[in-house]
Every structure is written in structure tokens, then in C-alpha cells.
Amino acid sequence: MAMLKSSLAFLVLAFAFFVCFIMSTGDGSYDYFQFVQQWPPTTCRVRGKCSNPRPIQIFTIHGLWPSNYSNPTTPSNCIGSQFKESMVSPRLRSKLKRSWPNVEGSNDTRFWEGEWNKHGRCSQQTLNQYQYFERSHEMWHFHNITNILKNASIVPHPTQTWTYSDIVSTIKAVTQTTPLVRCKQHKKTQLLHEVVLCFEYKALKQIDCNRTAGCPNQQAISFQ
Numbered sequence: 001m002a003m004l005k006s007s008l009a010f011l012v013l014a015f016a017f018f019v020c021f022i023m024s025t026g027d028g029s030y031d032y033f034q035f036v037q038q039w040p041p042t043t044c045r046v047r048g049k050c051s052n053p054r055p056i057q058i059f060t061i062h063g064l065w066p067s068n069y070s071n072p073t074t075p076s077n078c079i080g081s082q083f084k085e086s087m088v089s090p091r092l093r094s095k096l097k098r099s100w101p102n103v104e105g106s107n108d109t110r111f112w113e114g115e116w117n118k119h120g121r122c123s124q125q126t127l128n129q130y131q132y133f134e135r136s137h138e139m140w141h142f143h144n145i146t147n148i149l150k151n152a153s154i155v156p157h158p159t160q161t162w163t164y165s166d167i168v169s170t171i172k173a174v175t176q177t178t179p180l181v182r183c184k185q186h187k188k189t190q191l192l193h194e195v196v197l198c199f200e201y202k203a204l205k206q207i208d209c210n211r212t213a214g215c216p217n218q219q220a221i222s223f224q
């Protein structure tokens with residue numbers, strides 16, 4: 001009898017774990033991707049401390065974030081495989097060192113590890129770790145944001161400012177979809193900080209981003 005009870009308890013427990021597992025692996029629990037690029041000088045100015053005192057003057061990758069329409073900052077920290085450094089081949093590594101450097105610190109691998117563990121593994125059923133980094137690099141390479149802005153004379157300048165739509169329409173004219181532009185307030189200035197391109201579920205086709213947490217409306221944007 002005791003034996004039967006304990007095996008029944010075991011079955012119940014095993015079933016409970018199974019249900020938890022199915023729910024937490026969250027198969028497909030995101031709607032689209034946000035591909036986020038940052039302007040390193042703004043990141044450094046706002047954070048106040050970067051190990052490299054002269055941050056590079058090109059947009060670099062912050063991350064590729066599986067996101068929800070209802071709550072664009074989720075999901076994150078999903079249960080999924082932890083980052084494996086061995087899955088970054090030497091060839092991929094040399095590409096990521098250009099497109100996805102650790103702007104605030106000196107250990108690039110640590111930045112990649114953080115982004116994969118926080119965001120990447122939430123969409124593991126779509127892109128495995130290798131594909132996640134490879135695809136991100138391709139996205140960065142395909143639309144050179146620094147160059148798109150430069151072509152429209154939107155270049156770092158100590159005093160000149162732009163409107164939100166100047167920046168968005170310049171990028172949209174090339175990518176054919178609406179990006180999201182994020183700023184950081186520094187002293188009294190809105191500094192251009194991040195450009196987000198949105199992709200559908202499979203991260204293949206670009207789609208319009210919704211304007212959630214973009215730069216404040218009607219305020220002059222400074223690019224320094």
C-alpha cells in the first residue's frame with residue numbers, strides 16, 4: 001500500500017514537472033523580433049564608464065530580442081540552453097567582433113553570453129545559438145545604419161539637431177519599413193541612442209515597428 005502511494009505520488013509529481021516544462025520552454029511565446037543597434041558614444045556618455053575611452057563611431061549590435069506585441073520587453077530569461085562559447089566558430093567570432101563589440105567592457109564574449117541568456121534562448125525553437133548570432137550579423141551588415149544616416153547628412157555634430165521623423169523617414173526610405181528610434185536624456189539633451197528594426201517571427205522578413213518607448217515627441221534629437 002505504501003509502495004502504491006509513493007509511486008502514485010511520483011507519477012503526480014512527474015506529471016506536474018512535465019506540465020511546468022512544457023509551459024516554461026514557452027514554445028513560440030513571442031510574436032516578433034526587435035533587432036537593436038546602439039550608438040556607442042551615447043551608451044558611454046550615459047553610463048559614464050566605458051573601458052574604451054574612445055568608443056567607435058558606428059552603430060553596433062545591442063541584441064536581437066524576441067518580443068511580444070502586448071508587452072515588448074518580454075519574454076526574457078527563458079528556460080533554454082545556456083550560452084556555449086564553443087558554438088561561436090573562429091569565423092563567426094571575427095565577424096561579431098566588428099558588429100557586436102562589448103561597448104562598455106572589454107570582454108565581448110561576456111556581452112554575447114548575456115544577450116543569449118537573457119533574450120536569445122527565448123526564441124531557440126526558431127534560431128539556435130549559432131543561427132542567432134549569424135543572423136544578427138547579417139542584419140547588421142545588410143542595412144548599414146551609420147551609412148544610411150550619413151547619406152542624409154545625419155552625422156555626429158556638437159550642436160545640430162534633428163526631429164524624430166527626419167531620422168525615421170531617412171531609414172525607412174532605404175529599408176521600406178518603419179524603424180523605432182530610442183533616445184537617452186543626458187543633461188537637457190535627447191541623445192540619439194538606439195535604432196530598432198523589427199522582423200517577423202522567423203527573423204527573415206522586416207516589418208514595421210510600433211512606436212513604443214521611442215524618443216519623446218516634438219523634441220530635438222542630438223547626435224553626438
Ligand SMILES: *[C@@H]1O[C@H](CO)[C@@H](O)[C@H](O)[C@H]1NC(C)=O
Binds near residue numbers: 030031069070
Ligand atoms: C507573448 O505572446 C505569446 C503569443 O502571443 C503568448 O503565448 C505568451 O504568453 C506571451 N508571453 C509573455 C511573457 O507575455
Ligand SMILES: *[C@@H]1O[C@H](CO)[C@@H](O)[C@H](O)[C@H]1NC(C)=O
Binds near residue numbers: 107110
Ligand atoms: C570573458 O567572458 C567569458 C564569458 O563570461 C568568460 O568565460 C571568460 O573567462 C572571460 N574572459 C576574460 C579574459 O575575463
Ligand SMILES: *[C@@H]1O[C@H](CO)[C@@H](O)[C@H](O)[C@H]1NC(C)=O
Binds near residue numbers: 146
Ligand atoms: C558602414 O558605413 C560606415 C559609414 O559610411 C562605414 O564607415 C563602415 O565601414 C560601413 N560598414 C560596413 C560593414 O560596411
Ligand SMILES: *[C@@H]1O[C@H](CO)[C@@H](O)[C@H](O)[C@H]1NC(C)=O
Binds near residue numbers: 144147151174
Ligand atoms: C549612399 O549614397 C550613395 C551615393 O548616392 C549610394 O551609392 C549608396 O547606395 C547609399 N547608401 C545607402 C546605405 O543608402
Ligand SMILES: *[C@@H]1O[C@H](CO)[C@@H](O)[C@H](O)[C@H]1NC(C)=O
Binds near residue numbers: 069198209
Ligand atoms: C503593433 O501593434 C499592433 C496592435 O497591437 C499589432 O497588431 C502589430 O502587429 C504590432 N506590430 C509590431 C511590430 O509590434
